[in-house]
Amino acid sequence: MCVEGCQRSSRDQAKERGLKTQHVYQKAISSLKKYPLPLKNGREAKILQNFGDGICKILDERLEKHYKEHGPDVPIHSLPCGAGLRRGRSANLATSQPPTNSAKDPSGRGGRKLKRQLGDGGKMKREYVPQKRTGGYAVLLALYRHCQTPGSKGFMSKLELQREAQHLCDKSFTVPDLGTKYTAWSSVSTLIQKDLLMKTHSPARYCLTEQGLALAERLESEERGSEGGWQVEEPPTVDLMEDEEEEEDRGDRPVEATALLASVTQGGSLEPGLRISGKSQAADPDRREDGGTILPGCYDIVLCVDFIETTGGSAARKQELVKELQRNGVTFDIRKLNVGDFLWVARERVTPVPGQLRPPPGKELVLDYIIERKRMDDLCGSIIDGRFREQKFRLKRCGLRKPIYLVEECGSAAAHLSIPENTLQQAIVNTQVVDGFFVKIVQDVRESAAYLTVMTRQLQKLYQNRTLFCRSMEEDGDGGSEGQCSGREREVPFCCLLSFAEFNQGAVKNKSQTVREVFARQLMQISGISGDKAAAILEHYSTVSSLLQAYDQCCSEGDREKLLSSIRYGKLKRNIGPSLSRTIYQLYWTPGPLS
Structure with missing residues (x-):
């Protein structure tokens, strides 16, 4: 039998017995799916990640047993069990496992049906069908309906899928249930394991497999039969626990945005907290979710500080930065940044709604300024181990147009380092002249805090009368977003910015690469x-x-x-x-x- 089928069988047996080895087998299966070449025995599988001596020994033992029962010349790449595995892959990745259903179906015909119905103990296995209004049910339906729309791409990103599937599910896709860490999104891993859903690319793209498409079509027909068609829109509801990430990922719609601006410029009065005169954000949540804009006076400029800058290392020195920012009256937020040490977001102001547990989360759009902070000792270490070059590479590709290097203690502090001061000075000059970064040199933490304070106030002044639009990473990569922005800025002062959720997710350091x-x-x-x-x-x-x-x-x-x-x-x-x-x-x- 194939290696993947053998590993799945071992994983399922361990899962039924409640053994922790089920996770080991699952990791091995995930590693095997990424390997495109055929394997002849367990020893060859040892080159793969998560394949140790124990797993390879089990594979070889099952292969030897298979040869004893069927002869040394029996083919191992076309056994009946391959029918139940992931298409296009299981025919090549093959080794052996004792045939459990050969007595009932010696000819190999009907292997697909037996694989679907019988488990390892010969018991009937029910086909996996997610229950109605669960996370898996909502994901399958949302993807199916997206594929049926004209001009569909055939896949959806994580944020798009969460947004479209939320109204089909009773649980939140972003906020876990009380007392647990699981959300409705946790069921996606089950759909991938059951070969109903496929995850590709980075940022992740999700699409239905053939098996998932067939199941989603059945669920859709049942949904239409019970509700009389999904085209009928339900009345808008307010989710008391809706997560911030789902709100931030609302797509940019140029036509709606242009119409909105036209409505305002033709005489509609505009007040802070209102999108159009007479309609507040809180009173019309659907409009607030669908629009990709934040109007002037409806947002605050907030400095975001990476949590690494406030913890670890010299605690006194890092706390001094926080105290200086507080002393200067700067509004800042400490959070995990996957790239850079400081950046600014435009956070939408929201009005608390009576009856809600907390105010509706507002959008957060990232301004085009990001700062990487370096002390001279850190700069020296990063040049030696190669981090300096990698960090500049990641900052260039993060999607923000104005990266800044903030260098501290550029004087006598370099005299006691392992790299000569002239070499460090040359690295700083190359960063500005060759790499195109703006470099700001300061003497200590206090001057760094002063520079961040001045930058925050300058950005607040710069963006105070601007209408902000949300752009996506895909549009930015294609160059379409930049052209749209340049055309609009000649008419109305505004900016096209990335949402913080999409920016931070796309800047993950260890994401899969092409x-x-x-x-x-x-x-x-x-x-x-x-x-x-x-x-x-x-x-x-x-x-x-x-x-x-x-x-x-x-x-x-x-x-x-x-x-x-x-x-x-x-x-x-x-x-x-x-x-x-x-x-x-x-x-x-x-x-x-x-x-």
């Missing part, structure tokens, strides 16, 4: 390869495989060494040159260890 991104990181580890040079190489050879194929097609050794030398990079369109081209060739084409 092959192209990994190749870019590899190239940037080579001395002399900057981001511009790596990007220029990726335009011609997006993966290591394509580069190796190009080397293979070269006629001579000299042609291979000069393959990348004529590639142009940067604004000045300079050539990468023969030296770097030779270095990259030696790294990727040399079969043995480099001398």
